[in-house]
Amino acid sequence: EINKLAFYDTLTRLPNRRLFLDRLQQALSGSRKEHEGALLIIDLDDFKSLNDTMGHDKGDLLLQKFAQRLSECIPEGDTAARLGSDEFVVILKDLNGNSQDAATVAQGVAENIQALLQQPFDLAEHTYHATASVGIALFGNHMDTTAELLKRADLAMNQAKRHEQHNLCFFDPGIQDAVNSRMNLETDLRQAIQDNSFKL
Numbered sequence: 001e002i003n004k005l006a007f008y009d010t011l012t013r014l015p016n017r018r019l020f021l022d023r024l025q026q027a028l029s030g031s032r033k034e035h036e037g038a039l040l041i042i043d044l045d046d047f048k049s050l051n052d053t054m055g056h057d058k059g060d061l062l063l064q065k066f067a068q069r070l071s072e073c074i075p076e077g078d079t080a081a082r083l084g085s086d087e088f089v090v091i092l093k094d095l096n097g098n099s100q101d102a103a104t105v106a107q108g109v110a111e112n113i114q115a116l117l118q119q120p121f122d123l124a125e126h127t128y129h130a131t132a133s134v135g136i137a138l139f140g141n142h143m144d145t146t147a148e149l150l151k152r153a154d155l156a157m158n159q160a161k162r163h164e165q166h167n168l169c170f171f172d173p174g175i176q177d178a179v180n181s182r183m184n185l186e187t188d189l190r191q192a193i194q195d196n197s198f199k200l
Contacts, residue, residue, distance in 0.1 A: 009082040011060060012067035020081035020089060024146050027079075027093050028139060036099065036140035038106035040090040041153040042070075042113060045131045045165040047086035058123045059086075062130065065123075069116045074109065089153075095138075102138055103170060110134045110168045118166075131166035133157055138170075 095102035135157025152171040160169035
């Protein structure tokens with residue numbers, strides 16, 4: 001019981017953030033050039049609206065049912081976990097060393113997850129159709145860290161959400177560059193407003 005409380009999410013019974021980070025570190029440590037892996041971050045679309053309109057009990061029920069479906073669709077030996085709130089993660093290990101082949105496998109798993117979500121959920125006599133945005137980051141470099149990999153997958157997921165709901169996106173270094181460029185631009189604009197630098 002103590003072990004469950006320490007390492008598993010009480011609502012969904014999936015590994016919690018602590019156990020997930022441990023398994024991700026193991027996957028990174030064991031990755032080799034010929035065996036790439038992938039990290040998927042799955043964020044349910046409009047989850048807040050579900051809680052606001054149907055109640056938190058229905059939101060919790062959706063999380064439980066989705067966690068069950070997620071566990072059933074990932075390859076054996078891989079890990080699905082709940083990061084918190086409506087965010088889930090999947091660690092795919094031992095993919096082909098060819099990045100394109102690894103990306104194809106990861107995309108297939110992500111699309112299967114999205115397809116499972118589109119099947120209606122029975123939430124205590126309420127039928128609900130869910131969608132999710134998915135960010136994917138490949139790994140296989142011994143220099144990768146858990147924090148860096150999480151950041152990449154999260155950036156990809158945010159990029160997917162910006163495009164449209166029910167979308168998936170791979171991390172690309174250009175995403176980070178675009179984020180940094182936008183932050184710098186916003187900082188410069190705020191400073192320009194304070195300095196009265198704009199002229200009609």
